[in-house]
Amino acid sequence: IDAHADINTWQSSPSCNMHGMPVAGVLGLLDESPPLCSFNDILYLGLRDLDQFEKDFLCESQIKCLSSEDIIQDMKSSMTQIDDFLIEKPPVHLSIDIDVLDPYYTPGTGTPAKNGLTPDMLHRLIDTVISSGQVVCVDLVEYNPELDVKDERTLHECVTIIKRILEGKRLERYDLES
Numbered sequence: 001i002d003a004h005a006d007i008n009t010w011q012s013s014p015s016c017n018m019h020g021m022p023v024a025g026v027l028g029l030l031d032e033s034p035p036l037c038s039f040n041d042i043l044y045l046g047l048r049d050l051d052q053f054e055k056d057f058l059c060e061s062q063i064k065c066l067s068s069e070d071i072i073q074d075m076k077s078s079m080t081q082i083d084d085f086l087i088e089k090p091p092v093h094l095s096i097d098i099d100v101l102d103p104y105y106t107p108g109t110g111t112p113a114k115n116g117l118t119p120d121m122l123h124r125l126i127d128t129v130i131s132s133g134q135v136v137c138v139d140l141v142e143y144n145p146e147l148d149v150k151d152e153r154t155l156h157e158c159v160t161i162i163k164r165i166l167e168g169k170r171l172e173r174y175d176l177e178s
Contacts, residue, residue: 001045001125002097003068003113005054012053039063043085045078045125046071046100049113068100068117075121079128086129091136094129096122098142098158106157108148119157123164130168138165 007023009030010016021030023042028035044065050058058065064085071078086092099109102116117125129135140161148154 001095001100001122003046003049003099003116004097004111005044005047005050005058007054007057008051012051012057014051041089043082043089045082046117046122048115049111068115071117071121071125075124079124082125082128083132086132086134090134092129092132092134093137094126094135094139096126096138096140096161098140098154098161101157106154107150108144108146108152108154109142110144110147111142119160122161126161126164127168130165 004020005023006020007027007029008020009024010021013020024030025033026036027039039061040063042063044058044063046068047058047065048068064081066078066081097109097111098106099111099113100117101119101122103109103112103114105116105119106112140158143154143158145155
């Protein structure tokens with residue numbers, strides 16, 4: 001769940017900043033390392049700030065994406081698509097970048113992007129993913145307290161997200177021996 005695809009490579013990245021490459025790394029696109037997952041293992045939610053390479057790559061690779069616009073326009077359909085995707089994908093790593101929310105709600109991020117989701121929309125997406133019972137790992141990133149100077153709005157939203165995850169459906173323990 002992110003405003004950014006983070007799928008640039010050393011060759012495509014305008015900044016060559018590793019910050020925009022973690023998904024490319026997991027897919028084995030940065031070096032000779034074997035991929036840790038395949039393109040059809042990924043579902044992006046909330047994308048909206050992509051460079052041309054990322055747009056082209058996502059289209060060519062057919063990685064499943066629901067943009068923030070898709071979600072805002074039809075939350076019910078988005079949740080159904082998430083459910084359909086998760087049926088075939090255990091175990092799930094849920095990665096949440098706080099910049100998926102509109103900067104109005106979360107000014108405390110170094111990677112803001114306009115036209116993001118509302119907190120209620122994000123909470124519904126998280127609930128949908130967690131309720132699948134297949135989530136084994138969660139990360140919440142991109143909070144920058146130095147930018148959250150007004151009223152700690154972003155901190156409060158991060159805490160709300162963490163509480164929502166912990167109070168939601170219990171994360172299933174993945175049995176590494178099976």
